[in-house]
Amino acid sequence: MACRWTNDLTLADSTPEAAFWNRRQIMAGLAGAGLAAALGSPARAEEGLEPNSWEEVTSYCNFYEFGTGKGDPSKYADRMTTKPWSVKIDGLVDRPGDYSIEQILGAMTLEERIYRFRCVEAWSMVVPWQGFELADLLNMAGVQDGAKYVGFETLYRPSEMPGTAYKVLDWPYREGLRLDEAMHPLTIMATGIFRKPLPNQNGAPLRLVVPWKYGFKSIKSVVRITLTDQEPPASWNMANPREYGFYSNVNPNVSHPRWSQASERRIGGGLFARRQPTLMFNGYEDEVAVLYKGMDLGENF
Ligand code: MTE
Numbered sequence: 172m173a174c175r176w177t178n179d180l181t182l183a184d185s186t187p188e189a190a191f192w193n194r195r196q197i198m199a200g201l202a203g204a205g206l207a208a209a210l211g212s213p214a215r216a217e218e219g220l221e222p223n224s225w226e227e228v229t230s231y232c233n234f235y236e237f238g239t240g241k242g243d244p245s246k247y248a249d250r251m252t253t254k255p256w257s258v259k260i261d262g263l264v265d266r267p268g269d270y271s272i273e274q275i276l277g278a279m280t281l282e283e284r285i286y287r288f289r290c291v292e293a294w295s296m297v298v299p300w301q302g303f304e305l306a307d308l309l310n311m312a313g314v315q316d317g318a319k320y321v322g323f324e325t326l327y328r329p330s331e332m333p334g335t336a337y338k339v340l341d342w343p344y345r346e347g348l349r350l351d352e353a354m355h356p357l358t359i360m361a362t363g364i365f366r367k368p369l370p371n372q373n374g375a376p377l378r379l380v381v382p383w384k385y386g387f388k389s390i391k392s393v394v395r396i397t398l399t400d401q402e403p404p405a406s407w408n409m410a411n412p413r414e415y416g417f418y419s420n421v422n423p424n425v426s427h428p429r430w431s432q433a434s435e436r437r438i439g440g441g442l443f444a445r446r447q448p449t450l451m452f453n454g455y456e457d458e459v460a461v462l463y464k465g466m467d468l469g470e471n472f
Contacts, residue, residue, distance in 0.1 A: 172197075181470070182308075183332055206446065207306060207328050213221075213337050220287070221295055221297060222285060222296075222297045222299045224439055225364075227296065228296060228298055228364055228373065229245060229364075229372060230245045230372075231296075231438055232244040232245060232373065232375070234334075234373075234391055235253075235334050235340060235344070236326075236370055236471060237250075237333060237334045237372070238327065238333060239331060239337075239339060239445065244371075245370075245372045245397070248370070248372040249352075250331045250333075251326070251328070251331045251332065251392070252328075253329060253371065253376050255271065255272075256271070256272040257269045257270060257272065257394070258272070258275065258394055259308075259394065259395045259396070260396045260397075260398075261395070261396075262322075262399050263318040263319060263399060264313050264315060264317070264398050265312070265314075266311075266312050268312075270311075272376050274306065276354060276379070278307075278376050279303035280307070281301050281302065281305055282302070282303065283299060283300070283366075284299075284302065284357075284380075285298070285299055285361055286298060286300060286380065286382035287453050287454055288380075288386055288389075289386065289449065290385060290386040290387070291324070291359050291385035291387055291415065293430060293431075293432060293435050293436060294435060294436045294437070295435040295436070295437050295449075296437070299364060300359065300363070300364055301357055301361065301363035301364070302359040302380065303359060303362075304356055304358065305353050305359060305383075306356065306358070306432075309353060309397075309449075312396075313399055315398065317400050318398040318399065318400065319399070319401075320347055320348065320394060320400070321347055321349075321397070321398055321399075321403070322345065322346070322347045322397040323379060323390045323393050323396055323397075324343050324344070324345050324393065324395035324397075325343050325344040325345070325390055325391055325393060326394045326397075327343035327344075339446075340406045341406060341409055341410070344406050345390070345403065345405055345406050346387075346388055346389075346392070346448060347403035347404070347438075348381065348391040349462075350398075351462055352381065355458075355459065355462065356365040357381075357383065357455060357459065358379070358380055358381050359378045359379075360393070361374070361377070362376060371392075373391070374389075374392050376392070376395050378390060378391040378392060378393060379391075381456075381457055383420055383421055383452040383453045383455040383458075383459045384418070384420055384453075385420075385421060387406075387407050388405075402417060405417055410469070411428070413428060414427060414428055414429070417469065417471075418468075419453055420459075420472075421449060421451070422451060422472070423448065424451075424468075424469075425469055432449055434446040434447060434448050434449055435447055435449045
């Protein structure tokens with residue numbers, strides 16, 4: 172049984188959503204061992220980060236299938252039909268098939284995770300997600316021995332996605348993780364934010380969230396998950412492998428070829444707010460550094 176990990180973060184009092192939440196409720200939802208481990212890390216406990224507002228999280232988005240402007244997804248993503256929805260799970264699994272969203276949700280335990288979210292473009296937010304561990308879904312399908320990687324694919328439906336008329340990326344949007352990253356307890360499939368169903372622009376009805384990696388790894392509106400023994404194709408990596416590595420772990424010491432990753436602009440901080448330092452693995456170093464032991468993170472960026 173994996174431990175449940177999260178951060179000791181508090182919710183903004185200023186948002187109406189905060190009415191649903193209080194810190195004790197969040198704490199109460201956590202299993203003891205994992206929580207103790209998480210709070211043992213001084214970098215975390217002292218912070219008491221506040222989530223961004225609903226408005227910020229749902230209107231400042233990247234979802235290129237609906238356009239490249241930050242406001243395009245909130246304008247156009249309601250064109251996407253999310254019912255019915257199913258996820259094809261195939262490749263090296265014991266029980267391949269098309270799993271309906273109802274079937275998936277019926278089998279999973281939803282929980283709350285308040286995570287830092289750091290985009291490769293050097294802006295960041297704090298988002299209160301609801302979802303379940305990806306490991307639980309993969310175990311439902313039964314991961315076979317030879318599997319080493321997990322590939323993901325977003326819905327590709329040009330009639331509902333005006334941004335796909337442009338070849339900004341090679342559609343469908345694709346991403347991938349190493350199997351141990353996918354099975355890590357911090358890796359979740361999100362179904363909601365602020366205890367409401369995910370808005371389309373944030374990747375309804377089901378999107379990946381990998382909090383220690385740059386945001387583009389957190390692929391939205393997932394329709395296919397494939398277990399393989401080969402590194403799967405990843406859209407940004409295919410578009411520009413020099414700028415977007417397969418790993419894309421948040422790392423303040425490894426610059427993007429065109430900008431530094433040492434600091435970030437927190438969305439909602441105001442125009443003149445000081446940039447804040449970017450944390451190694453986005454602040455999740457204690458939990459995930461072990462996955463990359465012995466690896467050269469400059470080479471494997
Ligand atoms: N998933 C798909 N299918 N298409 C996208 O364009 N953008 C990525 C990621 N997932 C993207 C995607 C990028 S660059 C970021 S930063 C996050 O989604 C943004 O998530 P948010 O809009 O919920 O903050």
